[in-house]
Amino acid sequence: MLVNRIQNSLNKTFGLDQQSRLVVGVSGGVDSLALLHLLHSAGYNVVAAHFNHHLRQEAEGDAQFVAQTARDLGCAFIRGDGDVAQMAATEKLSIEAAARKARYLFLFAEAERLEAQAVVTAHTADDQVETLLMHLIHGSGLNGLRGMQPRTLLNPYSSKIPLVRPLLDTWREELEAYCREKQLQPRVDVTNADPTYLRNRIRLELIPLLAGYNPRIKERLTGLAANARGSLEVLEDAISEKYRQALRASGVGFRSFDRALLAAHPPATRLEIIRKAALEILPNSQDIDRAALVRGAALLDGSVSGLQANLADGLDTQVAGDRLTLVLAGSPVIQPEWPVSPANRTLELTVPGFVQLENGWGIEAQWLEVEPDLVFDSNNSPNAAILDAGSLTLPLTIRRRAPGDRFQPLGVETGSLTVGDFFTNVKMPREARVGWPLVFSGNQVVWMPGYRLAETAKVQKNSRELVQLRLVQKS
Known part of the structure; x- marks a missing residue:
């Protein structure tokens, strides 16, 4: 019954x-x-x-x-x-x-x-047969041959409630x-x-x-799907281990990998890692075929021009620096090595004090004693800066960039440039620019954490009080 x-x-x-x-x-x-x-x-x-x-x-x-x-x-x-x-x-x-x-x-x-x-x-079983044939027509790999799974977690929709x-x-x-x-x-x-x-x-x-x-073609195809599921259970363990080794960051709508580690694998392994990432982001896409995977993997060795390739349904593969990233249109990409300032908020930084950013980063401030014969205008460490307290309006504030923000980098004695132009000049990854924290004194950017101090905040020979800022990552 x-x-x-x-x-x-x-x-x-x-x-x-x-x-x-x-x-x-x-x-x-x-x-x-x-x-x-x-x-x-x-x-x-x-x-x-x-x-x-x-x-x-x-x-x-x-x-x-x-x-x-x-x-x-x-x-x-x-x-x-x-x-x-x-x-x-x-x-x-x-x-x-x-x-x-x-x-x-x-x-x-x-x-x-x-x-x-x-x-x-x-x-139903009929839907399974139709899905399997659609995958074959689109040039699916082994993953597509298993068809729909009886129970699965569709991560973009829910990480805990299964689809049955x-x-x-x-x-x-x-x-x-x-x-x-x-x-x-x-x-x-x-x-x-x-x-x-x-x-x-x-x-x-x-x-x-x-x-x-074959009058029993539908039964044969559902049997093929079942066999493929069994084979994939064995293969996925090996692919999952290589996937974990190469993965550097993940979140809603994106997966980011170590480009060199990914490129070191045989071509078939690269494609399966990219396929696994793509299906985690778009588990129901019918359009991620072999041709799409090849387009994405081609970015690893520079065999195609440009730094971006479309896979399917708004999912792109991008290369920036040592990373290859799959990202869904409209999804923010957050790498663990990037500090991120909260959206739509301005944070207040007292001296001494500490402000917690997102993604495990923070900025701390402390007073520093003035010592004779020391010069602090070389900006030796991009994650630390020493500022002339006399040039500052306290407390300092921290926020993301906004239209109209300008910056006068250390060493530029006259004039300024837009924050966006500065990001471009230092080749900051495009995805990092959205949430990058800027430190303000009043309405002036006085420090670009990780990059440069402002010319207007540098220590002078007659500086009497100093403020040290540090960008720190805390687990």
Whole structure:
């Protein structure tokens, strides 16, 4: 019996209990309607979650249908809405990729809010076959051959709530039979017959063609996916170790690697490390194929011109100095060796005193005794500076750069330049410039931590009081 099979799978394979909430993605079609009914019949605490992409005239009717179905079953219902077409245009994504992103953002945000144990979707064995063929057409590597995983953590959406697909071993015809048996009337999405979409052409044209060569082609392909998953479990341990050795920084939307360590690996290993990073950032992308990985890896040896290559769906590979970084459009890149000043805040630094920055860095200030015959205008250490206290307005302040900020570096006796131009002159990595801390006296930059003291704050022969500033990294 299907309901018993699903219940056994959820309990034993996925470790889900019946008391904690499950956020279930429900479009109103056959698969998701059957899944909602199965979970409810098995006694699970389900929340029906519907996302309206606003791509079809019938979309509002779908939302109302799911809401009514949830009421009939006595389930909680939540709804999300989004302008997917606008998202696709703004973020330069395909409609399918934008819809997937918007939907998962909604599902996992609600799961976090409701403290759910998992997000559950109705992907079937048929979906697995279609996904596998899409990956093959796009030139996927071994990772793509394993298809969708029954349980996975989608890091950009949640680092603790898993995505569970309990129907991956269930064929759609079984769910259609279940709906008929329970007299469920699913909604029909007419776009599923639109040959504009690759997945539809695969389902309606390619799979029937392949079945002419092997009537059991779908079973063979799901078996291939299972075999690939088993092989990858062995290979991923080796790749993960090399990945950890080369990784230098990571965060939401970016992964940064030691360029030399990455380049030292064989080409196949480089591609797999880049693939692993790309899929951590964009776990649902269908467009990260071998050609995309080759474009990214080519930056390691300078075989292509420029310092940036687009992979897919707004994900770029960039090279700066000794780093190769994968970064999603709009995501800030923070390296551990970069001090970062908090966004939209001005910090006050007293003397003596200490200000904690982000990323484990801070700036400390102390008084320093004046000693005869000492000269402090050479700026020997970029992470420390000695300033003429008489030229300062205390307390000092620390913030990020703002439009109009200018700087007169030590040694430049007349004139000044914009802070942006100074960053360019010293070849500061572009990603570091956004959050780099500047030390101000009044409205003048008196120290560029890690780089240069200001000419106006240097110690003079007649200086009577001195202030020492130090940029320090604390664990």
